[in-house]
Amino acid sequence: xxxxxxxxxxxxxxxxxxxxxxxxxxxxxxxxxxxxxxxxxxxxxxxxxxxxxxxxxxxxxxxxxxxxxxxxxxxxxxxxxxxxxxxxxxxxxxxxxxxxxxxxxxxxxxxxxxxx
Amino acid sequence: xxxxxxxxxxxxxxxxxxxxxxxxxxxxxxxxxxxxxxxxxxxxxxxxxxxxxxxxxxxxxxxxxxxxxxxxxxxxxxxxxxxxxxxxxxxxxxxxxxxxxxxxxxxxxxxxxxxxxxx
Numbered sequence: 001x002x003x004x005x006x007x008x009x010x011x012x013x014x015x016x017x018x019x020x021x022x023x024x025x026x027x028x029x030x031x032x033x034x035x036x037x038x039x040x041x042x043x044x045x046x047x048x049x050x051x052x053x054x055x056x057x058x059x060x061x062x063x064x065x066x067x068x069x070x071x072x073x074x075x076x077x078x079x080x081x082x083x084x085x086x087x088x089x090x091x092x093x094x095x096x097x098x099x100x101x102x103x104x105x106x107x108x109x110x111x112x113x114x115x116x
Numbered sequence: 117x118x119x120x121x122x123x124x125x126x127x128x129x130x131x132x133x134x135x136x137x138x139x140x141x142x143x144x145x146x147x148x149x150x151x152x153x154x155x156x157x158x159x160x161x162x163x164x165x166x167x168x169x170x171x172x173x174x175x176x177x178x179x180x181x182x183x184x185x186x187x188x189x190x191x192x193x194x195x196x197x198x199x200x201x202x203x204x205x206x207x208x209x210x211x212x213x214x215x216x217x218x219x220x221x222x223x224x225x226x227x228x229x230x231x232x233x234x235x
Contacts, residue, residue, distance in 0.1 A: 024165060031220065031221065033221045033222070041227060042120075042207050042226055042227050042228050043161070043207070043223070043225045044225070045222050045223060045224070048172075048220055048221060048222060055220070056220070074123035089159060091161060093161075095123060095220075095221055103149040103151075103166065103211045103213070103221070104163060104166065105163075105221045105223065107160065107161035107162075109158065109159060109160050110159050110160075110161075112159075116199075
């Protein structure tokens with residue numbers, strides 16, 4: 001059973017470009033979460049999605065950031081008009097529908113975004 | 117809102133010895149989970165141990181154990197017989213438990229403690 005797959009692992013963008021990060025959850029998992037880790041900091045919650053629904057986006061910046069988890073295909077975190085402050089590692093995690101009593105999340109290896 | 121504080125930015129220990137990493141948290145919730153995650157240089161987040169707040173017994177996983185003090189809002193991690201592969205950043209994390217025992221993966225992380233195990 002493959003783990004949570006994120007790609008690309010590394011992405012370099014110039015200021016003003018768009019960044020798209022993809023996450024395929026573990027097989028059988030229908031809940032996806034995105035976290036951001038700035039240098040020398042802990043992970044910060046961004047958004048929680050289920051298939052075709054955004055459940056909690058309280059950690060998402062109000063502008064330029066969006067996330068989706070379509071019925072088919074991976075979850076996408078999209079950052080428009082990137083700025084240097086967006087440089088960070090972006091982690092995706094997933095959990096199965098019946099994990100709500102355990103709380104355990106399974107993390108991907110992260111996507112490192114560098115904005116020049 | 118919850119906060120998680122790890123007051124030790126860096127710790128070091130000799131191989132085979134024991135080390136304790138500190139974590140305190142602040143919450144008005146009564147039901148929640150606490151976690152310790154390990155992040156080695158590969159940056160993969162690996163779950164080390166999990167504690168449910170309603171359980172008085174401290175969780176243990178092989179060489180890893182916790183000292184959970186609910187009243188003091190303290191959740192320390194003890195690593196026994198430290199190994200070189202334990203070198204990593206360790207994060208303490210909090211997750212609220214909703215009514216009915218459900219929860220979802222909105223974790224609040226501490227700032228992390230870099231642990232170095234020396235041969």
